[in-house]
Amino acid sequence: MTNLLNYFITTTPGPEMRFFIPLFALSVLLIVSSIAFSIIYKKKKKTDLAFKAGFRSLSKNLMFLGVGFLFLTVVRYENIPYFSMRLWLYILCLTALYTAYYYLKEYKTSYLKQIKQKPVKNSSEIKKYSTAKKRK
Numbered sequence: 001m002t003n004l005l006n007y008f009i010t011t012t013p014g015p016e017m018r019f020f021i022p023l024f025a026l027s028v029l030l031i032v033s034s035i036a037f038s039i040i041y042k043k044k045k046k047t048d049l050a051f052k053a054g055f056r057s058l059s060k061n062l063m064f065l066g067v068g069f070l071f072l073t074v075v076r077y078e079n080i081p082y083f084s085m086r087l088w089l090y091i092l093c094l095t096a097l098y099t100a101y102y103y104l105k106e107y108k109t110s111y112l113k114q115i116k117q118k119p120v121k122n123s124s125e126i127k128k129y130s131t132a133k134k135r136k
Helices: 002-009 020-044 049-054 058-078 086-117
Strands: none
Touching: 002 086, 020 049, 020 058, 049 086, 058 086
């Protein structure tokens, strides 16, 4: 039991980690997907209210995870004490898995039900409100 606990909490685990390139690629993928999803979200939120409500913070969460993995990769490469512990990497991996589970569940349950109830509005059907007086 002590060896297992020591495995996770060792302050400087050493340079024997072989996952630098995959973790760096994962962090870059998460950051790029965050930027791409924010562009998609800005376009789609005007017409799809269910999408707007369900996936508002996905871009922010992807960016947080990408920067977190990038930070832990750099810290582990430099072997900085206490920040390069394996515990932080496992906590961030569990956070990423929970985030994926949450948004997949949100998509399958809430979003698909709301889409079936209310179809997506066309841009011509959206009412535009103005403060200008109406002409007679």
